Each structure stands twice: as structure tokens, then as C-alpha cells.
Amino acid sequence: MAITAHVPSPPRAAWLVVEGLWTWYRRNWRSSVVSSVLQPVLYLVALGFGFGSQVRAGAATEGLPYVQYLAPALLVASATQTAAFESTYPVLSAFKWQRTYLGVTATPITSGQLVAGQLTWIVLRLGFSAVAFLLVAALLGALTGPGVLLSLVFALLTAMAFAAPVVAYAATIDSEGQQFNVVFRFIVMPMTMFAGTFFPVEQLPAWVRPLVWLTPLWHGTELSRAAAFGSMELLPTLGHLAYLVALLGVGAHLARRTFLRRLAV
Amino acid sequence: MHARDLAKRFGDFEAVKGIDLDVRPGEAFGFLGPNGAGKSSTMRMVACVSPRTGGELTVLGMDPLAQGPRIRARLGVVPQQDNLDSELTVRENLHVYGRYFGLSRAHVRAKAVELLEFAQLSDRADDQVEPLSGGMKRRLTIARSLINEPELLLLDEPTTGLDPQARHLLWDRLFRLKQQGVTLIVTTHYMDEAEQLCDRLVVMDAGRIVAEGSPAELIAQYSTREVLELRFAPGTQDVAAVADLASRVEELPDRLLLYTADGEAALAAAHARGITPLSSLVRRSTLEDVFLRLTGRTLVD
Ligand SMILES: Nc1ncnc2c1ncn2[C@@H]1O[C@H](COP(=O)(O)OP(=O)(O)OP(=O)(O)O)[C@@H](O)[C@H]1O
Numbered sequence: 001m002a003i004t005a006h007v008p009s010p011p012r013a014a015w016l017v018v019e020g021l022w023t024w025y026r027r028n029w030r031s032s033v034v035s036s037v038l039q040p041v042l043y044l045v046a047l048g049f050g051f052g053s054q055v056r057a058g059a060a061t062e063g064l065p066y067v068q069y070l071a072p073a074l075l076v077a078s079a080t081q082t083a084a085f086e087s088t089y090p091v092l093s094a095f096k097w098q099r100t101y102l103g104v105t106a107t108p109i110t111s112g113q114l115v116a117g118q119l120t121w122i123v124l125r126l127g128f129s130a131v132a133f134l135l136v137a138a139l140l141g142a143l144t145g146p147g148v149l150l151s152l153v154f155a156l157l158t159a160m161a162f163a164a165p166v167v168a169y170a171a172t173i174d175s176e177g178q179q180f181n182v183v184f185r186f187i188v189m190p191m192t193m194f195a196g197t198f199f200p201v202e203q204l205p206a207w208v209r210p211l212v213w214l215t216p217l218w219h220g221t222e223l224s225r226a227a228a229f230g231s232m233e234l235l236p237t238l239g240h241l242a243y244l245v246a247l248l249g250v251g252a253h254l255a256r257r258t259f260l261r262r263l264a265v
Numbered sequence: 266m267h268a269r270d271l272a273k274r275f276g277d278f279e280a281v282k283g284i285d286l287d288v289r290p291g292e293a294f295g296f297l298g299p300n301g302a303g304k305s306s307t308m309r310m311v312a313c314v315s316p317r318t319g320g321e322l323t324v325l326g327m328d329p330l331a332q333g334p335r336i337r338a339r340l341g342v343v344p345q346q347d348n349l350d351s352e353l354t355v356r357e358n359l360h361v362y363g364r365y366f367g368l369s370r371a372h373v374r375a376k377a378v379e380l381l382e383f384a385q386l387s388d389r390a391d392d393q394v395e396p397l398s399g400g401m402k403r404r405l406t407i408a409r410s411l412i413n414e415p416e417l418l419l420l421d422e423p424t425t426g427l428d429p430q431a432r433h434l435l436w437d438r439l440f441r442l443k444q445q446g447v448t449l450i451v452t453t454h455y456m457d458e459a460e461q462l463c464d465r466l467v468v469m470d471a472g473r474i475v476a477e478g479s480p481a482e483l484i485a486q487y488s489t490r491e492v493l494e495l496r497f498a499p500g501t502q503d504v505a506a507v508a509d510l511a512s513r514v515e516e517l518p519d520r521l522l523l524y525t526a527d528g529e530a531a532l533a534a535a536h537a538r539g540i541t542p543l544s545s546l547v548r549r550s551t552l553e554d555v556f557l558r559l560t561g562r563t564l565v566d
């Protein structure tokens with residue numbers, strides 16, 4: 001039993017940050033369940049079953065009923081949406097309104113460990129929601145098989161590839177967060193609409209497609225569907241993974257820098 | 266703690282302009298200074314959260330730039346602005362914070378009970394922090410700073426916002442910590458606080474140390490034994506009329522302060538000249554007078 005204060009090892013330090021965030025979540029999870037679990041389930045029901053009943057299974061849906069075509073992509077899209085939310089206001093608040101980050105870095109925890117803990121927390125947080133979504137989707141018969149477990153991994157990777165740079169950006173903001181609306185309206189929303197979640201990107205005009213290829217969501221959606229439908233091919237898989245991992249790496253690195261710049265003044 | 270030519274620069278602005286300090290283990294050391302003097306900037310460098318931009322600094326025998334986490338593990342910090350998690354309960358704030366020091370859950374839980382008692386917050390332990398009064402939040406921040414049983418406690422304006430009773434309680438607790446051998450570094454705008462708590466203090470102004478010593482030494486060096494305060498109706502005070510009655514005269518908006526060894530004699534002399542203040546008061550010099558002399562400002566502004 002540790003009764004004298006000491007410097008926790010770096011992984012332990014990051015984990016303690018997760019523990020702190022969990023303490024908050026335990027008390028406040030109810031409010032976030034609606035947006036992070038219920039919302040994708042509603043999409044699945046309304047678009048997958050409702051609208052999907054009017055869509056004939058064919059080449060565009062990889063020969064599957066629309067709801068089964070949609071489910072693995074919706075998994076990625078909703079994880080990414082939740083990630084966007086979790087990496088904006090909560091981060092700004094911890095710098096500016098609650099100032100809790102300033103409290104943490106007055107202890108032996110460093111700002112780098114704080115970033116690691118915050119990102120780890122976001123993954124776990126997305127993980128809960130994504131698993132809940134998959135359970136509901138399975139009960140509704142929207143899943144094609146155990147391949148979605150791999151889709152889940154890809155969904156989390158995609159969401160974090162998006163979250164990490166957004167966390168880095170959120171650490172630079174000193175306003176009331178109006179800029180986040182721009183992120184939601186001009187990045188998250190169009191990405192969700194057009195990056196292949198609801199219909200294949202081949203339906204888009206050729207000039208739009210390169211923009212879609214830049215989004216992590218498109219790469220994640222490709223991976224997720226391939227995993228769920230058992231149609232993975234080596235080279236495209238490696239390509240998508242490389243892009244997402246690179247984005248996550250760059251984002252995490254930038255977040256370390258922006259946190260340090262904000263906290264060590 | 267030991268500092269030589271310690272400096273802090275924010276862009277083009279130099280908040281701390283090369284100060285020398287030595288605080289010995291077990292000592293209670295104070296910073297006095299007007300707003301913007303650089304007290305908090307200095308405290309944050311000592312707390313190893315703000316990197317210095319010049320000079321040398323050693324805290325608990327280590328360099329903050331190289332060994333920040335190891336030093337912070339042994340420090341207690343009460344920042345000027347509270348940074349509690351207002352969405353957690355009082356008790357959870359202590360639990361979460363204690364864990365960051367690598368302490369076990371069981372230990373933190375037991376320690377929290379003790380600290381809640383200390384801060385007189387036991388009956389609010391399971392309430393959210395958000396609706397607590399400012400003074401209660403301050404007491405919680407102070408309790409939190411003790412969770413790791415620090416060897417060096419840094420308190421940046423600890424009692425600002427506390428009611429008189431809570432202030433006296435806190436002084437008593439700090440005094441006890443000092444007796445247990447904890448080193449205290451305090452910034453304050455209250456001279457009674459500085460006189461009560463500090464063995465030694467410095468007066469800072471515009472990033473520099475302008476005086477250093479024990480409260481008694483500072484008073485002896487920078488002020489006279491007594492002060493005569495003459496209060497006048499607005500617009501009727503005349504410094505020239507009393508200038509020669511004291512070794513120094515300070516003019517405040519509503520009164521004149523005459524620094525002299527014998528206040529009663531100066532008052533008699535003023536009366537003899539036909540000067541008729543609204544009221545008069547003879548008192549001993551305090552740190553407030555030292556402060557006024559050194560910075561040209563009153564402490565609480
Ligand atoms: N992060 C920062 N960036 C730029 N300037 C800063 C920063 N922090 C402090 N300053 C400036 O440094 C100067 C000293 O500030 P500091 O907070 O150390 O003063 P202080 O003595 O604690 O004052 P107070 O009694 O009001 O708390 C001020 O002019 C302040 O504006």
C-alpha cells in the first residue's frame with residue numbers, strides 16, 4: 001500500500017488521468033448515452049430499416065440488405081462523431097473553465113502523460129458506446145457476422161485519428177469554443193454525409209473524391225466494411241491503416257506540443 | 266529553496282527581473298507586493314509548473330527544469346485561482362488528486378476524511394463542489410494541497426475570500442504544519458497575515474525585490490516607531506502645513522500619515538498650529554507602512 005507520495009511510472013500516470021476522467025463519467029454518463037448510443041441506433045433504424053426497405057440489394061450495397069451494408073459504416077461514423085465531441089468542449093473546459101488540467105500538472109503528472117491519459121480516456125469512452133451500438137445492431141439483425149469485432153478496432157482507430165488532431169487544436173483555443181461549431185458544421189457533418197457511410201463515394205462527382213480520400217472516415221469506413229464482409233485485401237488495408245496511424249501519430253504529437261505550450265507558461 | 270537572478274519573461278514583458286532568494290527548511294517565508302509585482306509568477310516557477318527564463322533555481326535540492334515531477338511529488342500547491350473539478354464531489358476531488366501522487370486508494374480515502382475534518386467540510390463531503398461558497402472552495406483547495414503530506418507548501422493568496430474566522434482557523438493550521446517542520450511560502454496582500462505567519466518576507470514590486478527581512482526588521486528599517494493618522498474632510502488636507510512635524514509624511518486620499526517617533530507630540534504640535542482634523546489616531550508602525558513607503562501603494566487595492 002503506497003502511503004508516501006512518489007512519481008508514478010509514465011503508463012501509470014496516464015492511467016491515473018483516465019481514472020480521474022472516469023470518476024467524472026461515472027456520475028454523468030446518462031446525459032451522453034443519448035447522443036453516443038441512442039443516436040446511431042436511431043439512424044440504423046430510420047435509415048437502415050426504414051429508408052433501406054426502399055433500396056434494392058445490389059452492387060452498390062455489396063449484394064447485402066441496406067441495413068447490413070450500413071451498420072459497420074455507421075459504427076465508424078458515430079464513433080468519429082462522438083470523438084469529435086469528446087475532444088472539443090471537455091478539453092477546452094479543462095483548460096479554461098474548470099482549469100482541472102492546471103491542477104493535474106501541479107502534481108507529478110506531466111503534460112505529456114496528461115495528453116496520453118486524455119486520449120486513452122476518449123478511446124475507452126468510444127469503446128463503451130461502440131460496443132453498446134453493436135449489441136443493439138446484433139439484436140436487430142443488422143450485423144453480418146463476427147467480422148464486426150475487427151470493424152470495432154478500425155472504428156476506434158479512425159475515431160482517434162480524428163480526435164488526436166482535434167484535441168491538439170482544442171488546446172490552442174481561448175475563446176468560448178465558437179470555433180468548434182466550424183469543426184462540426186464544415187468537417188464532421190459533411191464527412192459523415194459524404195465519406196461513404198450512407199452511399200458509395202463512387203456516386204460523387206470525380207472532383208469531390210480526392211477531398212473524401214483525405215478524411216479519416218473514408219479510410220475507416222473502407223476498412224470496417226471490408227472486415228465485416230470478409231473482403232479485406234492486403235494492399236488497400238495497409239494503405240488505409242498507414243494513413244490512419246500517421247494521422248493519429250501526428251495528432252498526438254501536436255497535442256503534446258499544444259498542451260505543453262498552454263500549460264508550461 | 267534557492268534562487269539566483271531568477272527571471273521570468275512572457276514574450277517581451279519581464280514579469281520577474283532577476284531575484285535572489287533563499288528559503289530554509291522549516292521556515293515560513295512570505296511575498297508581499299502590489300498587483301502585478303510578479304509574486305504568482307515566482308510561485309509558479311517554484312511550483313515547477315512554469316519554466317524559468319533566466320537565472321538559477323533549486324527546489325528541495327533539485328532543478329525544476331530537470332526534475333519537475335520528483336519535486337512536485339513533495340510539494341503542496343494552492344494556486345491563486347482555484348482549479349477544483351466543480352462537477353465532482355468534495356471528497357472525489359481529494360481522492361482523484363491524491364491518486365496523482367501515486368498513493369493507494371485506501372490511503373487516499375483515509376487521508377481525505379482527515380483533511381475534510383481539517384477544512385471543516387466533513388458535512389459537505391458528498392456534495393458537488395459547484396454550489397459551495399468561494400471560501401469553502403478555497404478551504405478545499407488548501408486541504409487538497411496537503412493530501413501528499415508535502416515538505417514544502419506554496420500558498421498563493423490562501424486567505425483571499427475567506428471570512429475572518431476561516432482565516433484565523435487557517436493560520437492556526439498553517440502554524441501547526443510549520444511546527445511539524447513543513448516549509449511554507451506564502452503570498453499575501455494582508456499585512457496581518459504576513460506578520461502572523463512569516464518568519465521572513467520580501468516585498469516585491471515590478472518584478473524586483475525591494476526589501477527583505479523579518480516583519481520587525483522591516484518595520485525598524487523602513488518606518489518610524491509610531492504613526493500619526495490625521496483624517497480630513499475631502500479636499501481640505503494640506504501636506505505642507507504638517508511636513509516639518511514628522512520625519513516623513515504620506516498623503517492618502519482621505520488622510521495624512523505622519524511618521525514620527527512620538528505620535529502624541531506631533532499631534533499636540535499640529536493642534537498648536539490650529540490644524541483641526543476630523544479625527545486623529547496614534548498607532549505603531551506596521552508592515553502596511555513599510556509597504557507604502559517602498560511601493561507608494563497600499564496593500565489592499
Ligand atoms: N501567462 C502570462 N502571459 C503574459 N503575462 C503574464 C502571464 N502571467 C503573468 N503575466 C504578467 O506578469 C506580471 C506579474 O504577474 P503576477 O501574476 O506574477 O503578479 P502578482 O504579483 O501575483 O499579482 P497579484 O497580486 O495581482 O496576484 C503581470 O503584469 C501579468 O500581467
Ligand SMILES: [Mg+2]
Nearest residue numbers: 304305306345
Ligand atoms: Mg498573484
